[in-house]
Amino acid sequence: MxxxxxxxxxxxxxxxxxxxxxxxxxxxxxxxxxxxxxxxxxxxxxxxxxxxxxxxxxxxxxxxxxxxxxxxxxxxxxxxxxxxxxxxxxxxxxxxxxxxxxxxxxxxxxxxxxxxxxKTEGNPEAEVADNPPSINRLTWEHIQKVLQEHDGNISATARALGMHRRTLQRKLQKRPVRR
Missing domain, CATH: 3.40.50.2300 (Response regulator)
Structure with missing residues (x-):
C-alpha cells in the first residue's frame, strides 16, 4: 500500500x-x-x-x-x-x-x-416519507429512546416503561420493525 x-x-x-x-x-x-x-x-x-x-x-x-x-x-x-x-x-x-x-x-x-x-454536509433535498411509521415501529423507537436514557440498563428501562424485565429483553432481541 x-x-x-x-x-x-x-x-x-x-x-x-x-x-x-x-x-x-x-x-x-x-x-x-x-x-x-x-x-x-x-x-x-x-x-x-x-x-x-x-x-x-x-x-x-x-x-x-x-x-x-x-x-x-x-x-x-x-x-x-x-x-x-x-x-x-x-x-x-x-x-x-x-x-x-x-x-x-x-x-x-x-x-x-x-x-x-x-459526506461533509447535510442534504436539504433529502426525501421525507409520506407515510408515518407503524405503531410497532413507534414502540421500537420509544423503547430505544428510554433504553438510551437509562444508559442501556435493562432493569431501569423496564421499570420506566412499566413492563417486566424479561418482556423487555424479548422485545430487544427481535429485529427492529420496518417502517
Missing amino acids: QDSAQRLLIIDDDDMFCHVLERAMQRRSLDVAVAHDGLQALEMAERHQPELATLDLKLEHESGLKILPELLRIVPDCRVVILTGYSSIATAVEAIKLGAVNYLCKPVDADEVLAALE
Missing part, C-alpha cells in the same frame, strides 16, 4: 462482515485495520491513527456509543460512521451528538460506507 492511503479502522464483532468490508476497502486503496471489541479498537486507534472508522452500534458486550467518545479522544479528527442492524432515531441522534459523521443501517456495501464517510 502507498503511504498516502487513507487509514480506516473497522470496529465490528461480525467476523464475516469485517472480512468482506476489509477486502472491499482495500480494493479501494484504503489501509485497513480491524478490531472486534472496544478495547482492541482503542488500542488499534492509538497505533493506526485512522482518519476514518466504521463502528458497530451493538458489539457483543458493549455499545458503540460508549466507545465513540474514547475513539475520538484518541483520534479527534477521525470521521466515524456508525453501522447498525438495530437502528433507531434515539441512537442515531446520540451517535451524531457524540461525534459520528453519519449513521447507516445494515446491510450496507462498501460504496455506501465510503459515501457516508466522505
